[in-house]
Amino acid sequence: MSITIAEILRLPSMHDAKVVAGGQALERRVSTISVSEYTWNTQFKDMYFDYADSEIVISAFYAAKDSVEKQLNNIEVYHSNRVAGLILFYVGVILPYLDERVVSLAERLNFPIIxxxxxxxxxxxxxxxxxxxEAIIKSHRHYKDLTNDIIEQVSCFPASQRSLGFAMRILSNNTFSTIVLADMSGEPYHVSVWPRNVNAEGYLRDGKVIIEGELNPIMGESCRVYVYPIRSAxxxxxxxVIYKRGEVFDADAVRQxxxxxxxAINLWGRNVGESPLSELVGAILRDEPYKIKRLSSLFRVDVSDIRDMWILQAGQPDKTDQLLGLLPRLLQDELPRARGGFIYDAFEESGVVMFHAVRARDGLPEAARALLESLRGHGADALLTDCRNLGGLERxxxxxxxxxxxxxxxxxxxPLKPLFTLFELRFADECIKRIEAGDDSARQAMEMLEAIPGDGGISYGDMLKTLFAYYLDADRSAAAAAELLFVHKNTIQYRIKKFHELIADDLGGMLEVNELLMALAIGRILESDRKSRS
Incomplete structure (x- = not known):
């Protein structure tokens, strides 16, 4: 039904190819292959490319050859779209070299680059x-253990990407058939079409699946139809309902x-057969288009109106169940002030709230702080990420x-913040990339801190603590930093003035401040990692 990346590496055309990242994911299965020579930071930035599941991509990074940032973005998009891996051509010809930052990102995502x-x-x-x-087609000739093969393919991907819809799309690709999961009246829950250029609506009439005997005319072409009984969780x-053109399935293939x-229902389809609005959260995050369309139509929710989202996680992993148990009731208490609709569901280890048709979006930050305070009152410290102005399901x-x-x-x-923004997460992600790019990159980012002198009556440690508190914890408020460090406000002001005199006369410019913030952030990350190892 498919082949592994490890098997692809043994093909004659792959002679002397080498795995430079994602070596732990070589047993990931591949059911199709395509070429990708575009980038998402230019003319395609507002478009969404729906790759086939378990697809391996060939590229020379032609459209991104002059920008490491675009290459990094491509890797992130491939990963988020469940691409199995990348075969990179023409390094040293089109792409001058493969930057270590690209390798580090792929390694962190466990994304294979060959x-x-x-x-x-x-x-x-x-x-x-x-x-x-040719190898994939040979694997399709016999359905030996279809169930284990498909479940294994899905399980190779991160938990957030595993779903019934994902499994059905891989199953459809592997069997060259369109598959509809429906209730007994014909109302569809999931539709996975093959080939992809066929509209799912062609298999429906008045919103119900078309079943008119063994042969059905679908969009002017005769399809064989097979029906297999299923039970929800x-x-x-x-x-x-399985639609097959050309080849005839035997009873064993239909059974498999x-x-x-x-x-897949038993593993990832806990609410199939029901229609709670909360299921829309998982459908959006797992990218299940037909389910999104069905639920949004059923509950009259315009998903294009979803512009804001909260993601809540427990401050301590062992408090996750407590957090997820408290959230449904507390959200009902705190969110009426937002004056609009919201959808909530637990997704993996997080509580996710999506807001639609909110008439007072300016009230969301206040509501977020009130929710965190209520959670603390119930003994559940949480981290809340406030995602604003998203404007689109892919975002x-x-x-x-x-x-x-x-x-x-x-x-x-x-470390003192419970409420985060996407700007802060992007900043943290950039710090991760700098660290993963190697010691030289991290050292270069921290040069400003390494130059702090130990004279002038201020120790290196005291100066560093002051900078951490003033710039990262207190939003450049001397009074707040003094309170955190249990010193007088004048002490903070003196130390900051001394730092400006000795290191940089003027830290008022945006570039200088950004450089200092990056240095302090990387310093804190490395310090936290050292403490966790000791």
Missing amino acids: MMPEGRPDLRYSEVIYEVV KGLPLQA IGETIQT IRRAYTLNERALRTAKKIF
């Missing part, structure tokens, strides 16, 4: 594409497809992914 031999303009995409497609009767869907998903990646680092930089 680099073809450097300096070889004679290599051809077509040779790799031919051999990979709560025992409600459902049906898997049905059992695969049943297993919502990217914000959630960024939060998963950078929140704990942001907490190391700002």
Whole structure:
């Protein structure tokens, strides 16, 4: 049904290719291959590219060859879209070199990058594409253990990307069939079409699946139809309707497809067969388009109105169950002041709140602070990320992914903060990239701190503590920093004045302040990591 990245590496066309990142994910399965030569920071920045699930991508980074930032962004987009890995061509020909920051990011995301031999303009995409497609087709000839194969493919991806809809899309790709999961009246819950250029609505009539005997005319073409009985997690009767062009499925193939869907429901489809509005949260974050359309229509929610989102996590991992248990009631108490609609659900280890048609968006920060205070009153310290002005489902998903990646680092930089913004998370993420780029990059970022003198009656340690408190904790308020360090306000002012005189006469410029903030943040991250190891 598919092949692994490790098997691709053994193909003759991949001779002398080397894995430069994501070596722990080589058993990830691949069901298709494509070429990608665009970047999301230029003309495509507002578009969303829906890759096939378990797809491996070939690229030379042509559109991003002159910008490491664009290359990093491409890796993040590939990862968030469940791309299995990247085969990178023409390093030393089109792409001058593969930057270590790109390798570090891919390694952190456990995203495989396979680099073809450097300096070889004679290599051809077509040779790799031919051999990979041939190997995938050979794997399709027999359905030996379809259920384990599909579940294994889904399980190779991060928990936030595992879902019933994801499993069904991989299943559809692997069997070259369109699959609809519906209730017994024909009302669809999930639709996964193959090929992708076919509209899902073509398999429906008046919103219900088309089942008119063994052969059905679908969009002018005859399709064989197979129906397999399914049960929801709560025992409600459902049906898997399978549409197949050309090849005929035998009874065993239909059984394996049905059992695969049943297993995926048991693992990732807890509310299939029901229609709670809260399910819209997971549908958006997991990118389940048909489910989004069905739920938003059913509850009359315009998902384009969702511009703000809160993500809440327990301050301590062992308090997650307590937090998720408190949130539904406390949200009802605190959010009426926002004067608009909200949707809440627990997603993985987080509580996620999405706001739609909010008439008083300026009231959301106040409501967030009130919610955190209420949680503290119930003995549940929480971290809340306030994601504002998102404007689009893809941006919502990217914000959630960024939060998963950078929140704990942001907490190391700002240990006193319970309420974070996307700006702070992006700053923390940039610090991570600088550290992962190697010792030289981190040392260069911290040069300003290393130059702090130990004379003038102020120790290096005292000066560093003062800078941490003044710039990172107290928002450059001498009075607040003095309170945190238990010293007089004049002491803080003297130390900051001394630092300006000895290190930089003027830290009023944006670039100078940003450089100092980066140095302080990296210093705090490294200090926190050292303490956790000791």
